[in-house]
Amino acid sequence: MRNWQDILKSTNAELLAWAGQTSWAGAMRECQQDAEWHAEGDVWTHTTMVWHQVELLDDYASLGRIEQLKLLFTALLHDAGKPATTARDPESGRLRSPRHSIVGAALARQVLRELGCPLPLREEIVHLVRYHGRPPYLLERSAPEHEVIRLSWLLQNRLLYLFALADTRGRDTREMSRPEETLHLWQDLAREHHCLNVPYFFANDQARFLFYRQAEGNLHYTPHEQYRCxxxxxxxxxxxxxxxxxxxxxxxxxxxxxxxxxxxxxxxxxxxxxxxxxxxxxxxxxxxxxxxxxxxxxxxxxxxxxxxxxxxxxxxxxxxxxxxxxxxxxxxxxxxxxxxxxxxxxxxxxxxxxxxxxxxxxxxxxxxxxxx
Missing domain, CATH: 3.40.50.300 (P-loop containing nucleotide triphosphate hydrolases)
Known part of the structure; x- marks a missing residue:
């Protein structure tokens, strides 16, 4: 694949074959994962399993091609940061990959930039990679509704939910630690706050600006927009x-x-x-x-x-x-x-x-x- 136009013309099989020949896929093949979470083995094996689970999603066929590509590239790159971050925890002896989503997001931006992916589309995929692990841990948040609202301005919550389903299903776990009920809660909360497919509606730009600058932003405050300059x-x-x-x-x-x-x-x-x-x-x-x-x-x-x-x-x-x-x-x-x-x-x-x-x-x- 030389550019984004080639991507748009390619079939899923051609796209996966291309990805499998890249250096970042090679690095994932050589990166083992913690057996309790990923008994399937290396990162690339998990990646291909998630890819196929994306294709098996009930909603996949009804998505437009661009939305499908958002999910497919998220599948390809969501764990691409693991080779650079995986290490064995000295206390537990288990393999950990702290901050791998941050590293993976930077790599995703580089890969998509080199392909000439349009900037707004590229950044949504980057955000999907960056925050792909959030839905399973929604109940650990002090204000779960704030989590779905905050991300709604960076990505489409529906796609994040769908990818979380594929990510959960595309693995062989010894521990049942990612129940899909929590993922459904993400969808339900986003739908309840009218930000499943669109960004959350704020009263004005200042309300949104202040919300993101506060740890527990006020959703019901409507500030006056009186800017000095x-x-x-x-x-x-x-x-x-x-x-x-x-x-x-x-x-x-x-x-x-x-x-x-x-x-x-x-x-x-x-x-x-x-x-x-x-x-x-x-x-x-x-x-x-x-x-x-x-x-x-x-x-x-x-x-x-x-x-x-x-x-x-x-x-x-x-x-x-x-x-x-x-x-x-x-x-x-x-x-x-x-x-x-x-x-x-x-x-x-x-x-x-x-x-x-x-x-x-x-x-x-x-x-x-x-x-x-």
Missing amino acids: TVTMMCGLPGAGKDTWLAKHQPRLPVVSLDAIREDLDVDATDNQGTVIQEARERCRQHLRAGEDFAFNATNVTMSLRKRWIDLFADYSARIELVHIEPPLATVLRQNAKRPDPVPSSVIHKLAAKMEVPDITECHGITFEEGD
Whole structure:
């Protein structure tokens, strides 16, 4: 399979055969699992069992091809993070794979990016991989309804439920530790809160924003949307086209740019960035205190980095709009090379590998631009 168009034209058998020849499938073949949970053996054996259970789901035939592919790629990649995370627990002696869903989600993003999968579709599959293990443990949550509501803005709860069924059935367990009744509860709760097939309805963008910023968000609070200003927060690799997007879509908007501040302060990108960040925060505060709309332009490749700035903007009651620019990596490298002070290509590859694409749970609104 060379690209996403090939994927769309392929049969399930062709797709599984292609996947079986990849390096990540090879790594799963060599990764054994805990026998109590997975008596069937290695990770790839489990993966193929889950794949076939997806095809056997009662609802599978009624799904559109894109929805089928979401489930099939989730099956292929849901445990792809296990080879990098599996180790024997020194106390129990059992094999464990902590955080494998996080590692698997990053690998899924890389695989799907290389195939040219459309960005919104790719990210839903990534989220299905990231959260595939949540439904069986719903009753352990202090507020189970919040769990299905939180995920409804990242993925379709119906697909997560269907995949959880296939994942439970696609294994040979010595312990009956994943009763399907709990999975049915996930579906029932999502249906009860009207977010089985669509995102949960919040009264307004601010209500949703506050819900995701609180450990136990208030579902019944309707805040006034009285923003002091709007911050347009750019996200993307160096050379992705963030400046070009701002010039085209927000030409009159003041911009706080880390690159521009580095140039003003004569600080190299490889130097300590403390003074740059301090100056950027002060420039942002000037706009925030004045209630002026502005853009904040930086790579902002990880959620933790974005959160530091979002916290600042939220403290001043700003509306936060994220804009993620992601053309193909070859385009990024070509555009970066044309810059007066290009970033080393090795750095761009490293940033691409750690990229955590922003999502709607971080902000009031979001825009995705894929480019050419």
